[in-house]
Amino acid sequence: MCNFVLLWQFVFLNQLKLNFCHQSISCSMKNTIVPFLxxxxxxxxxxxxxxxxxxxxxxxxxNWMEKYTEYKPEFYESSSLVGAPYADPAIDDTNFHPIWNSIDGKIDRTSFHGEYEIRDKYPLNVAGRTGVAGRGLLGRWGVNHAADPIVTKWKRSNDGTIVKHTTSGRNIVQMVAIQRRDTLEWAIPGGMVDAGEKATATLKREFIEEAMNSNKVQEIDRFFxxxxxxxxxxxxxxxxxxxNAWIETTAFNFHDDTGDTLKDIKFEAGDDAGSVRWLxxxxNIELYANHHDIVSKVAERLNAHW
Structure with a gap:
């Protein structure tokens, strides 16, 4: 009887230990891994x-936790980053001492997905392997913060009536979209957050630069x-x-419910955009990167057709 009790205690305690370890690993993965592939x-x-x-x-x-011994990605870093005011120095620069996972002076090096790993001086992408090492075209090692303003209004007929979709019966919402020059894909007119800049300021600045290309921005100032x-x-x-470098964004929806604020605004593509229009x-629309998933949240919020 005594031996049976001791055996039962041994099994119970080890199972408890295994459960605790499993929970700890799961929590760690949840905090550092993006919830989509x-x-x-x-x-x-x-x-x-x-x-x-x-x-x-x-x-x-x-996933970085999966063993991949054959993995030997090419290291690439664009020559355009050398000496660029928005870019970090080379990772082995003796004067470069980044404070990872923190607010590093004027630079936000924190991730929305929790702490990322630093391996051999290099930060590891929170979403896992990409097939290329280095930082490519991105200015910052690790997180590169962006901001995306999703400016919307209801689609209206000539008499001002909101247009409903023939299948879903829901109101059709339109977004100011730009066509990127590099990929020719339609996208949200966003951009990178400058050092020391708040994302809310970036939202307005990037919208004006990419979708207006004009100094007549008082109406947009008030709207934002x-x-x-x-x-x-x-x-x-x-x-x-x-x-070793990736983009994370903060996306805000600015909706003109009556259509009065934006009806007289003339949109004009900026230097980084090929064209701009109400989309x-x-x-079924195809958008740059995962903008499709982000925009779907706007349609859901407004209870609009999707």
Whole structure:
């Protein structure tokens, strides 16, 4: 009887230990791993790199916790970063002492997904392997923070009536979209947060630069002063991401419910955009990176057609 009790206690305590370890690992993974599998940044060729080919990363080996002994990605860093005021120095620069996972002076090096790992001086992408090492086209090692303003209104007929979709019966919402010059894809007119800049300031600045290209911005100033609604904050599946540098964004929706504020605003594509227009939102539209997923949250919030 005594031996049976001792055996039972041994089994119970070890099972408790295993459960605790499993929970600890799960919590750690949850805090550092993006809750979706990135795809766009695992394409064949890294953009604007003169042919740098990404090392193949199967879906089951994206996670850094999975052993991948054959993994030997090419190191790539654009020459345009050398001496650029927005860029970090080389990782081995003796004067470069970044404070990872923290507010480092004027630079926010924190991730929305928790603490990321530093391995051999290099930060590891919170979403896993990408097939290219280094920082590619991105200025910062680790997190590169962006901000995306999603400016919307209801689609209206000539008499001002809100147009409903013939299938869903819901109101059709439109978004100010830009066509990127590099990929020709339609996108949210956002951009990178400057050092020391708040994301809320970036939202307005980038919208004016990319969608207006004009000094007549008083109406937009007033429009953006009305607090927008935060839609998303987190990882962006951007083709520029690498193993050691990636983009995370804060997306806000600024909705003109009556249509009066934006009806007389003339939009004009800025230097980084090929064109700009009002785009009807629908689940079948193709957008840059994972902008499709972000925009779907706007449609959901407004109870609009999707």
């Amino acid at each position: 990135h795809q766009t940044c695992r394409n064949a060729i890294y953009p604007r790199s003169n042919g740098v080919k990404r090392f193949t990363v199967p879906d089951n080996l994206v 002063e009305k607090n927008g609604t935060e839609i998303y904050s987190g990882y962006v599946d951007d083709p520029r991401n690498t193993d 009807d939102l629908d689940r």
